[in-house]
Amino acid sequence: MVKVAVLGYGTVGSGVVEVLSENKELVSKKSGTEVSVKYILDLRDFPGDTYEKLIIHDFNIILNDPEVTVVCETMGGVGAAYQFSKQCLEKGKSVCTSNKELVAKHGPELLKIAKEHYCSYLFEASVGGGIPIIRPIMDALAAEKIESILGILNGTTNFILTKMEKEGADFDAVLKLAQELGYAERNPEADVEGHDACRKISILSSLMLGKNVDSEKVYTEGITKITAEDFAFAKKAGYTIKILGVSEAQGEGEVLTYVSPFFIENSHPLAMVNDVFNGIFVTGNMVGDTMYYGKGAGKLPTASAVAADVIDAARHQGKNVPCYWDEDDAKLADISDASFKYYVRVKADALDELKSLAPAGKLIEADVAGQAGYITEKICERDFVKIAEKLGDKMLGRLRVYSAK
Amino acid sequence: MVKVAVLGYGTVGSGVVEVLSENKELVSKKSGTEVSVKYILDLRDFPGDTYEKLIIHDFNIILNDPEVTVVCETMGGVGAAYQFSKQCLEKGKSVCTSNKELVAKHGPELLKIAKEHYCSYLFEASVGGGIPIIRPIMDALAAEKIESILGILNGTTNFILTKMEKEGADFDAVLKLAQELGYAERNPEADVEGHDACRKISILSSLMLGKNVDSEKVYTEGITKITAEDFAFAKKAGYTIKILGVSEAQGEGEVLTYVSPFFIENSHPLAMVNDVFNGIFVTGNMVGDTMYYGKGAGKLPTASAVAADVIDAARHQGKNVPCYWDEDDAKLADISDASFKYYVRVKADALDELKSLAPAGKLIEADVAGQAGYITEKICERDFVKIAEKLGDKMLGRLRVYSAK
Numbered sequence: 134m135v136k137v138a139v140l141g142y143g144t145v146g147s148g149v150v151e152v153l154s155e156n157k158e159l160v161s162k163k164s165g166t167e168v169s170v171k172y173i174l175d176l177r178d179f180p181g182d183t184y185e186k187l188i189i190h191d192f193n194i195i196l197n198d199p200e201v202t203v204v205c206e207t208m209g210g211v212g213a214a215y216q217f218s219k220q221c222l223e224k225g226k227s228v229c230t231s232n233k234e235l236v237a238k239h240g241p242e243l244l245k246i247a248k249e250h251y252c253s254y255l256f257e258a259s260v261g262g263g264i265p266i267i268r269p270i271m272d273a274l275a276a277e278k279i280e281s282i283l284g285i286l287n288g289t290t291n292f293i294l295t296k297m298e299k300e301g302a303d304f305d306a307v308l309k310l311a312q313e314l315g316y317a318e319r320n321p322e323a324d325v326e327g328h329d330a331c332r333k334i335s336i337l338s339s340l341m342l343g344k345n346v347d348s349e350k351v352y353t354e355g356i357t358k359i360t361a362e363d364f365a366f367a368k369k370a371g372y373t374i375k376i377l378g379v380s381e382a383q384g385e386g387e388v389l390t391y392v393s394p395f396f397i398e399n400s401h402p403l404a405m406v407n408d409v410f411n412g413i414f415v416t417g418n419m420v421g422d423t424m425y426y427g428k429g430a431g432k433l434p435t436a437s438a439v440a441a442d443v444i445d446a447a448r449h450q451g452k453n454v455p456c457y458w459d460e461d462d463a464k465l466a467d468i469s470d471a472s473f474k475y476y477v478r479v480k481a482d483a484l485d486e487l488k489s490l491a492p493a494g495k496l497i498e499a500d501v502a503g504q505a506g507y508i509t510e511k512i513c514e515r516d517f518v519k520i521a522e523k524l525g526d527k528m529l530g531r532l533r534v535y536s537a538k
Numbered sequence: 539m540v541k542v543a544v545l546g547y548g549t550v551g552s553g554v555v556e557v558l559s560e561n562k563e564l565v566s567k568k569s570g571t572e573v574s575v576k577y578i579l580d581l582r583d584f585p586g587d588t589y590e591k592l593i594i595h596d597f598n599i600i601l602n603d604p605e606v607t608v609v610c611e612t613m614g615g616v617g618a619a620y621q622f623s624k625q626c627l628e629k630g631k632s633v634c635t636s637n638k639e640l641v642a643k644h645g646p647e648l649l650k651i652a653k654e655h656y657c658s659y660l661f662e663a664s665v666g667g668g669i670p671i672i673r674p675i676m677d678a679l680a681a682e683k684i685e686s687i688l689g690i691l692n693g694t695t696n697f698i699l700t701k702m703e704k705e706g707a708d709f710d711a712v713l714k715l716a717q718e719l720g721y722a723e724r725n726p727e728a729d730v731e732g733h734d735a736c737r738k739i740s741i742l743s744s745l746m747l748g749k750n751v752d753s754e755k756v757y758t759e760g761i762t763k764i765t766a767e768d769f770a771f772a773k774k775a776g777y778t779i780k781i782l783g784v785s786e787a788q789g790e791g792e793v794l795t796y797v798s799p800f801f802i803e804n805s806h807p808l809a810m811v812n813d814v815f816n817g818i819f820v821t822g823n824m825v826g827d828t829m830y831y832g833k834g835a836g837k838l839p840t841a842s843a844v845a846a847d848v849i850d851a852a853r854h855q856g857k858n859v860p861c862y863w864d865e866d867d868a869k870l871a872d873i874s875d876a877s878f879k880y881y882v883r884v885k886a887d888a889l890d891e892l893k894s895l896a897p898a899g900k901l902i903e904a905d906v907a908g909q910a911g912y913i914t915e916k917i918c919e920r921d922f923v924k925i926a927e928k929l930g931d932k933m934l935g936r937l938r939v940y941s942a943k
Binding site: 262 | 557558560561564565567568570662667668669670672673674678679680681682683807810822823825826827828829830831832833836838839841842843845846848849850853860862
């Protein structure tokens with residue numbers, strides 16, 4: 134018998150209780166033992182709620198109840214969530230979480246504590262919501278040297294970009310719509326500036342390497358500067374625009390990890406991942422290209438991933454489910470040393486200057502009044518920055534162009 | 539330390555030896571113990587081969603060597619492969635296999651033997667080559683009631699259909715090309731008649747239900763009758779043609795499992811899975827739609843999946859990795875009771891008759907001399923068969939049209 138405590142009865146937490154209850158028979162069968170929720174920790178009361186009687190306000194009841202062996206941390210944040218997770222693991226209670234911020238920040242430390250205390254720290258729900266991606270990378274592709282990961286990791290920004298493309302609309306208008314539909318927060322910064330995607334690609338990148346990729350050192354660029362004109366030029370040139378988390382193994386143990394919006398060819402499988410869907414493209418040295426696709430967020434998909442972790446923890450009671458993510462920092466390559474083709478949008482009368490600065494590029498023949506679009510040859514980022522400086526405010530926009538290595 | 543024996547040094551077997559050697563450090567790290575290949579069983583000699591010294595011809599050496607705890611069965615077939623797998627499992631040696639024919643035919647029996655002898659029978663490589671699909675269904679989606687699986691499961695037929703679409707070519711010409719390129723066997727029946735896809739969807743369907751779906755009872759239709767005209771009509775109507783393995787949970791514990799070519803809308807994520815790639819679309823009651831994509835065959839992708847199983851077996855030495863696939867037969871629904879829209883191609887002068895038989899359909903306005911294409915309303919298969927009989931040889935072709943439930 135496994136008794137579960139759920140920390141935080143918000144969207145994901147209530148989803149976890151729902152999945153564990155609705156699919157209880159299945160969950161117990163797969164766990165090899167009966168699984169049930171014993172406590173729900175929240176500061177609030179929930180009068181009339183089906184699970185009202187399980188609500189408690191004192192974390193110590195959970196911590197000191199030896200019957201509770203699996204804890205679902207669905208609180209979010211890196212304060213109390215961190216303290217509670219640590220204390221649970223130190224007591225040998227496995228922790229299953231959807232908290233990408235915490236996993237990105239303290240993952241290796243919590244994994245180490247779990248290992249020392251014969252329990253597990255599991256976080257399938259932290260990336261890609263309900264899409265199986267942590268386990269495929271850790272288990273199914275266990276024999277692979279993963280060479281690169283490329284992901285549409287944030288549903289909000291993908292929704293915004295899809296709408297902008299389909300309706301020729303501007304960023305601000307679509308953001309407002311996304312907020313009205315509940316797809317974007319009132320303070321949308323974590324999504325639109327790429328921070329959410331940054332945490333997720335840092336987690337995936339750490340798993341890919343077995344070393345720690347510090348999300349705070351990862352170059353991150355958001356989508357707030359993208360305009361309807363950029364989409365007009367993209368379309369004409371056979372591209373769409375997606376914000377991608379990228380991690381590419383370089384020579385000598387280095388990794389280039391970053392978040393950036395890209396021109397990506399319409400023929401790339403990620404180009405057709407639209408709306409709130411996520412898609413993660415993983416390339417291994419033996420298997421080649423694989424892709425994982427699904428809803429990257431939402432109450433039940435995310436809760437389903439937490440529940441899968443509960444099953445895994447229940448199956449491995451008293452044991453550690455191994456995870457190869459050491460505390461050693463990975464060697465991060467500098468994006469300034471990377472080379473890209475760049476899409477550049479300039480005032481029409483600056484086209485000749487741009488052509489003289491990057492002569493081997495290609496004009497995009499699109500009909501945008503007073504503006505010109507151009508795709509440069511492959512240039513080192515460091516050199517492109519100089520070109521951009523020379524153009525000054527004659528350059529209206531620029532995006533990296535994705536091309537497979 | 540884990541010593542591995544590889545049964546069969548053909549394409550996949552030699553790939554397994556290559557992956558376990560090339561990624562040896564990684565494989566050992568992930569296994570938590572050193573993993574190395576001790577024997578390779580084959581009837582042939584391989585003079586000059588790097589691993590020549592590991593080649594043996596007597597299976598009993600492997601069976602009676604207590605040092606060998608993991609065996610990779612990459613022989614194929616259901617004769618010796620079955621006997622050898624059974625004997626290994628009875629001795630407590632875990633077996634990792636790419637042999638879909640054997641898994642489809644004797645899976646539940648071998649899983650039961652493994653469980654009784656505290657070892658594992660693992661078969662990630664049997665479906666989708668290197669694409670992680672068995673583990674996502676069993677582990678990452680463990681808390682899900684899976685409602686349907688829809689897969690492009692055979693690379694050869696997907697290559698043929700993609701070529702037919704892109705080049706407007708006929709089946710026979712493209713099959714010949716596929717044979718020349720080594721994508722199709724000289725005897726292509728197992729692929730083009732759908733038998734290979736049938737075994738794979740039967741395996742996935744069994745895992746989805748936890749009961750046995752007998753592949754010999756699964757309705758299977760191949761692609762040999764599809765013509766360039768069918769593609770012309772499909773294109774005009776916004777579809778492409780794919781052969782899909784389908785498994786849909788029905789009411790009352792029944793499942794409808796079958797293999798059939800389909801008209802599928804261009805906007806469906808599976809429509810853009812082209813060439814030798816596979817794509818598997820899994821819908822769960824909590825997570826909604828997810829998709830897995832990659833190369834469904836080939837030496838190294840398949841070998842990589844076998845090697846991932848070796849790691850799993852090594853991690854769980856002396857224990858059984860559970861798999862929910864009982865020997866009880868699943869209740870199979872009859873495709874005759876299912877309803878579909880049908881695309882029907884008739885001689886031009888039979889169009890009125892077709893319209894009178896299925897009046898609520900829609901004409902496809904395509905320019906194919908002497909022929910007409912039409913998509914019917916949703917009709918029970920049993921009733922459609924009667925319509926087809928009435929049309930007799932005035933009906934030149936017909937395909938089911940895929941629509942989500």
